[in-house]
Amino acid sequence: MLLTGFDAFGGQAINPSGMAVQALHGRRIAGHRVVSAELPTTFADAPARLVALITTHRPALVIGVGQAGGRAALSLERVAINLIDARIADNARAQPVDEPVVRGGPAAYFSTLPLKAMLAGLQRDGLPAEVSQTAGTFVCNQVFYALMHALATRRGWGRLRGGFIHVPWLPEQGTPSMPLADIVRGLRAALNVALTYRGPDLALPAGAIH
Amino acid sequence: MLLTGFDAFGGQAINPSGMAVQALHGRRIAGHRVVSAELPTTFADAPARLVALITTHRPALVIGVGQAGGRAALSLERVAINLIDARIADNARAQPVDEPVVRGGPAAYFSTLPLKAMLAGLQRDGLPAEVSQTAGTFVCNQVFYALMHALATRRGWGRLRGGFIHVPWLPEQGTPSMPLADIVRGLRAALNVALTYRGPDLALPAGAIH
Amino acid sequence: MLLTGFDAFGGQAINPSGMAVQALHGRRIAGHRVVSAELPTTFADAPARLVALITTHRPALVIGVGQAGGRAALSLERVAINLIDARIADNARAQPVDEPVVRGGPAAYFSTLPLKAMLAGLQRDGLPAEVSQTAGTFVCNQVFYALMHALATRRGWGRLRGGFIHVPWLPEQGTPSMPLADIVRGLRAALNVALTYRGPDLALPAGAIH
Amino acid sequence: MLLTGFDAFGGQAINPSGMAVQALHGRRIAGHRVVSAELPTTFADAPARLVALITTHRPALVIGVGQAGGRAALSLERVAINLIDARIADNARAQPVDEPVVRGGPAAYFSTLPLKAMLAGLQRDGLPAEVSQTAGTFVCNQVFYALMHALATRRGWGRLRGGFIHVPWLPEQGTPSMPLADIVRGLRAALNVALTYRGPDLALPAGAIH
Numbered sequence: 001m002l003l004t005g006f007d008a009f010g011g012q013a014i015n016p017s018g019m020a021v022q023a024l025h026g027r028r029i030a031g032h033r034v035v036s037a038e039l040p041t042t043f044a045d046a047p048a049r050l051v052a053l054i055t056t057h058r059p060a061l062v063i064g065v066g067q068a069g070g071r072a073a074l075s076l077e078r079v080a081i082n083l084i085d086a087r088i089a090d091n092a093r094a095q096p097v098d099e100p101v102v103r104g105g106p107a108a109y110f111s112t113l114p115l116k117a118m119l120a121g122l123q124r125d126g127l128p129a130e131v132s133q134t135a136g137t138f139v140c141n142q143v144f145y146a147l148m149h150a151l152a153t154r155r156g157w158g159r160l161r162g163g164f165i166h167v168p169w170l171p172e173q174g175t176p177s178m179p180l181a182d183i184v185r186g187l188r189a190a191l192n193v194a195l196t197y198r199g200p201d202l203a204l205p206a207g208a209i210h
Numbered sequence: 211m212l213l214t215g216f217d218a219f220g221g222q223a224i225n226p227s228g229m230a231v232q233a234l235h236g237r238r239i240a241g242h243r244v245v246s247a248e249l250p251t252t253f254a255d256a257p258a259r260l261v262a263l264i265t266t267h268r269p270a271l272v273i274g275v276g277q278a279g280g281r282a283a284l285s286l287e288r289v290a291i292n293l294i295d296a297r298i299a300d301n302a303r304a305q306p307v308d309e310p311v312v313r314g315g316p317a318a319y320f321s322t323l324p325l326k327a328m329l330a331g332l333q334r335d336g337l338p339a340e341v342s343q344t345a346g347t348f349v350c351n352q353v354f355y356a357l358m359h360a361l362a363t364r365r366g367w368g369r370l371r372g373g374f375i376h377v378p379w380l381p382e383q384g385t386p387s388m389p390l391a392d393i394v395r396g397l398r399a400a401l402n403v404a405l406t407y408r409g410p411d412l413a414l415p416a417g418a419i420h
Numbered sequence: 421m422l423l424t425g426f427d428a429f430g431g432q433a434i435n436p437s438g439m440a441v442q443a444l445h446g447r448r449i450a451g452h453r454v455v456s457a458e459l460p461t462t463f464a465d466a467p468a469r470l471v472a473l474i475t476t477h478r479p480a481l482v483i484g485v486g487q488a489g490g491r492a493a494l495s496l497e498r499v500a501i502n503l504i505d506a507r508i509a510d511n512a513r514a515q516p517v518d519e520p521v522v523r524g525g526p527a528a529y530f531s532t533l534p535l536k537a538m539l540a541g542l543q544r545d546g547l548p549a550e551v552s553q554t555a556g557t558f559v560c561n562q563v564f565y566a567l568m569h570a571l572a573t574r575r576g577w578g579r580l581r582g583g584f585i586h587v588p589w590l591p592e593q594g595t596p597s598m599p600l601a602d603i604v605r606g607l608r609a610a611l612n613v614a615l616t617y618r619g620p621d622l623a624l625p626a627g628a629i630h
Numbered sequence: 631m632l633l634t635g636f637d638a639f640g641g642q643a644i645n646p647s648g649m650a651v652q653a654l655h656g657r658r659i660a661g662h663r664v665v666s667a668e669l670p671t672t673f674a675d676a677p678a679r680l681v682a683l684i685t686t687h688r689p690a691l692v693i694g695v696g697q698a699g700g701r702a703a704l705s706l707e708r709v710a711i712n713l714i715d716a717r718i719a720d721n722a723r724a725q726p727v728d729e730p731v732v733r734g735g736p737a738a739y740f741s742t743l744p745l746k747a748m749l750a751g752l753q754r755d756g757l758p759a760e761v762s763q764t765a766g767t768f769v770c771n772q773v774f775y776a777l778m779h780a781l782a783t784r785r786g787w788g789r790l791r792g793g794f795i796h797v798p799w800l801p802e803q804g805t806p807s808m809p810l811a812d813i814v815r816g817l818r819a820a821l822n823v824a825l826t827y828r829g830p831d832l833a834l835p836a837g838a839i840h
Contacts, residue, residue, distance in 0.1 A: 010419070068420035072702050072806030075420075079291050081318060081343070085417025097413045098326070108291060108318030116308070126800070128807040133291070134344040137417030166420055170756070176702030176806045177758040203307045207295025207347030209220070210278035210285075210376055282492045282596030336590070338597040380546070386492030386596045387548040430839070488840035495840075499711050501738060501763070505837025517833045518746070528711060528738030536728070553711070554764040557837030586840055623727045627715025627767030629640070630698035630705075630796055 001032045001195065002059040003187070004050060006066055006139065009041035009091050016170045017065040020183045029188060030195040035059065041139050042092040043084060047101075047146035054150065054160070061161050061194055062147055063113070065187065066140035068166035072176035073128035074186045075166035076115045077135040080145035081108045085137040101145040109148035113163035113194050116202040121193040127186045128178065131206040135164055165190060211242045211405065212269040213397070214260060216276055216349065219251035219301050226380045227275040230393045239398060240405040245269065251349050252302040253294060257311075257356035264360065264370070271371050271404055272357055273323070275397065276350035278376035282386035283338035284396045285376035286325045287345040290355035291318045295347040311355040319358035323373035323404050326412040331403040337396045338388065341416040345374055375400060421452045421615065422479040423607070424470060426486055426559065429461035429511050436590045437485040440603045449608060450615040455479065461559050462512040463504060467521075467566035474570065474580070481581050481614055482567060483533070485607065486560035488586035492596035493548035494606045495586035496535045497555040500565035501528045505557040521565040529568035533583035533614050536622040541613040547606045548598065551626040555584055585610060631662045631825065632689040633817070634680060636696055636769065639671035639721050646800045647695040650813045659818060660825040665689065671769050672722040673714060677731075677776035684780065684790070691791050691824055692777055693743075695817065696770035698796035702806035703758035704816045705796035706745045707765040710775035711738045715767040731775040739778035743793035743824050746832040751823040757816045758808065761836040765794055795820060 003025075005018035018038040025036035035057050039046045054062060068075055082100045089095040115131050122129035135141040144164035151157050165187065168178040178186075213235075215228035228248040235246035245267050249256045264272060278285055292315045299305040325341050332339035345351040354374035361367050375397065378388040388396075423445075425438035438458045445456035455477050459466045474482060488495055502525045509515040535551050542549035555561040564584035571577050585607065588598040598606075633655075635648035648668040655666035665687050669676045684692060698705055712730045719725040745761050752759035765771040774794035781787050795817065798808040808816075 066420065071420065073801075078293070079317065081289050081320075083288070083320070083417075085341075085415060087415050087417050087419060095415065097415050097417075098411065106316055106318075107289065107320055108316075110291075110293070110317055123801060126802075126809045126811070128801045128805060128809070130805060131295075133347060134418065136420040137343060138419045140420055171703075171753060171758045172756075175758060175760060179756045179758070179812060181756070182809060182812065201308065205295060205297050205305065205307050207293075207297050207307075208344065209297060209348045210276065210281065210346040210350055283591075333591060336592075336599045336601070338591045338595060338599070340595060381493075381543060381548045382546075385548060385550060389546045389548070389602060391546070392599060392602065486840065491840065498713070499737065501709050501740075503708070503740070503837075505761075505835060507835050507837050507839060515835065517835050517837075518831065526736055526738075527709065527740055528736075530711075530713070530737055551715075553767060554838065556840040557763060558839045560840055621728065625715060625717050625725065625727050627713075627717050627727075628764065629717060629768045630696065630701065630766040630770055 001034055001061040001191065002053055002057055003034055003036045004039050004064050006039050006041045010088055012173060015067050016167050016180060016183055017067045019180060020167060020187055021065055023184045024187060029191050032195055039143060040091060042090045043094050043096060043139060043142060044092055046139055046143050050143055050147060051150055064143050064147060064164040066166050069169050069173065071166060071168050073130045074122060075130055075132035076118055077111060077132050077144060077164040077166060078115060079108050079110050079133060080135060080141055080148050082106065082145055083137050084142055090139055101142050102149050105149055109145060109152065111163035112161045114197045114201040116204040116206060117197045118190045118193045119206055120202055120204060121189050122186055125189050127182060132166065133208050135166065140164065211244055211271040211401065212263055212267055213244055213246045214249050214274050216249050216251045220298050222383060225277050226377050226390060226393055227277045229390060230377060230397055231275055233394045234397060239401045242270065242405055249353060250301060252300045253304050253306060253349060253352060254302055256349055256353050260353055260357060261360055274353050274357060274374040276376050279379050281376060281378050283340045284332060285340055285342035286328055287321060287342050287354060287374040287376060288325060289318050289320050289343060290345060290351055290358050292316065292355055293347050294352055300349055311352050312359050315359055319355060319362065321373035322371045324407045324411040326414040326416060327407045328400045328403045329416055330412055330414060331399050332396055335399050337392060342376065343418055350374065421454055421481040421611065422473055422477055423454055423456045424459050424484050426459050426461045430508055432593060435487050436587050436600060436603055437487045439600060440587060440607055441485055443604045444607060449611050452480065452615055459563060460511060462510045463514050463516060463559060463562060464512055466559055466563050470563055470567060471570055484563050484567060484584040486586050489589050491586060491588050493550045494542060495550055495552035496538055497531060497552050497564060497584040497586060498535060499528050499530050499553060500555060500561055500568050502526065502565055503557050504562055510559055521562050522569050525569055529565060529572065531583035532581045534617045534621040536624040536626060537617045538610045538613045539626055540622055540624060541609050542606055545609050547602060552586065553628055560584065631664055631691040631821065632683055632687055633664055633666045634669050634694050636669050636671045640718055642803060645697050646797050646810060646813055647697045649810060650797060650817055651695055653814045654817060659821050662825055669773060670721060672720045673724050673726060673769060673772060674722055676769055676773050680773055680777060681780055694773050694777060694794040696796050699799050701796060701798050703760045704752060705760055705762035706748055707741060707762050707774060707794040707796060708745060709738050709740050709763060710765060710771055710778050712736065712775055713767050714772055720769055731772050732779050735779055739775060739782065741793035742791045744827045744831040746834040746836060747827045748820045748823045749836055750832055750834060751819050752816055755819050757812060762796065763838055770794065
């Protein structure tokens with residue numbers, strides 16, 4: 001399976017998403033070997049790099065991981081939207097506003113992961129976790145949308161499943177935060193459920209009132 | 211134009227969305243008379259009631275308004291998703307989990323309002339405002355999706371524009387909050403821009419990093 | 421009565437506390453004329469400037485006002501502590517850490533204002549308000565402590581009453597925020613209660629669980 | 631050393647503070663055996679129970695631990711204030727408002743722990759931690775104040791050091807939260823520094839702007 005993180009952006013020195021996926025590189029989870037890679041936090045390059053990685057490795061499962069400063073839990077993203085609206089510049093100093101990820105693409109794609117089963121697994125392990133209804137409008141959402149669009153439209157990729165997980169800051173970046181060991185443990189648990197869970201997803205309420 | 215609010219839900223005694231739209235009922239904004247109505251906070255009835263109101267009044271513009279406890283600003287909603295996941299029961303004691311708003315409908319619709327111009331107008335008036343990337347997965351999002359789906363698919367409704375605005379609690383409901391007079395003033399300013407703004411929307415960054 | 425605000429600090433262009441007190445300068449509230457002044461956001465000068473103003477004007481009531489970015493309501497401060505711990509530099513580039521406001525002074529002073537009656541008055545006017553248990557450890561808390569220490573220890577000042585109120589950002593500074601008109605209206609309402617309320621304060625629960 | 635937690639309150643089924651201190655009972659940290667005890671969340675009984683425990687065990691160090699739902703980090707409390715203002719009823723259905731913890735006692739006591747050294751130790755271990763300027767106005771603050779007052783006024787107790795630490799919810803209680811293993815690990819690290827650190831505390835900025 002393929003697991004991607006990002007490099008540091010927004011003036012920060014580190015990005016826990018890149019560190020956490022690196023820690024899982026080469027591990028076997030539920031019989032699948034994890035291939036980890038770091039994507040650049042740039043609108044121009046990240047989606048193409050992701051598609052190239054999928055073409056090379058042909059994984060059964062692709063999960064993007066990104067940093068969500070300000071969130072206090074592992075966030076299982078539900079939906080990717082066809083919109084870029086950058087509040088800050090990316091690492092190539094680009095700051096597109098109100099552009100589509102894919103011109104002419106559908107407004108959104110839902111994750112094809114069993115999010116509620118993954119949520120239950122994380123809760124069982126005593127880890128802070130939640131389902132999120134927005135992955136934002138920056139590079140994380142762009143990569144998530146580009147991933148789901150590729151899986152939906154590329155020939156022979158229809159059986160691959162994909163999704164996105166946001167992780168909190170590390171403690172040295174500010175509050176709220178999560179220790180790196182917990183992030184790695186949580187990703188491992190989430191991947192394990194995503195790789196082994198069969199049947200319709202659990203009907204566990206985890207939405208947002210607004 | 212048609213402006214809808216909701217009745218109280220979730221054990222609260224009041225709902226500022228219903229109170230605020232009522233305060234604008236019958237007013238003229240930019241030459242358009244405002245028709246205000248209160249929708250029931252029930253999955254079973256709210257969308258049909260909204261469609262009936264549009265059929266009766268044939269407005270040029272339809273804006274749904276809902277309460278967002280925990281938000282500190284007027285939230286101009288960007289996207290409605292085809293998903294219901296109720297964390298609490300609605301006013302008819304229904305609590306659907308992971309069901310579509312419209313079976314077979316697209317994953318999402320974007321608002322067709324000039325959100326950035328509306329945001330700029332609210333900021334010019336010194337009112338707390340933001341663009342939001344999620345209207346949640348409760349009755350507000352359901353009504354927003356049902357509205358955009360009806361405008362997109364019903365014969366002759368293609369020229370109507372629609373959107374959704376979330377408003378904070380009133381001060382007596384908790385913190386953060388906004389005085390009712392500010393909510394009413396903000397809706398009035400937002401409607402005025404929505405009714406009069408022409409041309410492509412402003413390219414003002416207002417997205418979310420995550 | 422004397423009402424003080426602060427100048428802008430921390431890289432911000434404005435400070436709503438200074439703007440709001442200026443808007444009330446010269447007004448009469450409950451028969452008392454308001455004298456407003458702006459203090460510098462510097463540890464070295466702010467307390468002495470405040471004491472000089474009291475000496476000059478001999479007001480019956482002294483209320484310091486400061487900006488609290490991140491708070492969503494008018495905050496009636498309950499307690500000033502004898503501690504400076506500056507997370508950022510002040511406007512004179514000083515950044516003292518873990519120093520007392522007054523060497524040898526008591527650990528804290530409570531406000532001598534009728535905070536609960538003021539809270540009730542603000543709520544009656546539909547304004548977001550709360551009682552706060554900490555004024556921080558920056559210049560606001562220093563001025564609040566210095567004020568209460570002066571009132572407690574200076575000869576003939578024992579009948580003066582004093583306190584401190586934190587106000588949110590203006591909408592142009594970020595979220596959460598409060599329109600300037602609401603801040604001014606809230607200060608006016610709070611001062612009115614502080615000047616006219618007699619008897620023991622209301623026994624209205626407004627504490628914090630933690 | 632003595633380490634106290636609380637029983638569940640406020641309609642919750644569990645209290646992580648009681649669970650975490652129990653996990654450390656009997657352990658040796660820096661050569662000191664930990665005696666853990668659970669206090670009742672009642673204004674009437676908690677302080678007396680704490681004083682009885684100190685009398686029995688004569689520890690060199692006493693740290694109270696409590697639950698702070700809504701906080702995202704281990705909070706090293708800086709100051710205890712002589713005030714009770716209960717927003718909810720305690721476990722004996724008492725809800726005192728604006729009463730002192732100790733009639734005639736000083737307004738506040740500062741913790742006598744090396745908070746900045748403890749903060750640095752927690753950060754070194756990659757755990758979310760912060761210094762807090764308020765322990766609230768409920769039973770936690772009451773116990774913290776009663777502890778510091780006893781250490782300051784009881785004959786022969788002057789050499790004992792004391793303080794208070796707030797811990798987040800567990801993941802099953804809501805967001806933000808911290809896994810129990812991290813809370814236990816963090817308390818252990820904090821106690822270790824408190825027991826071994828010598829000399830003046832580190833001059834590490836960790837205050838609040840407001």
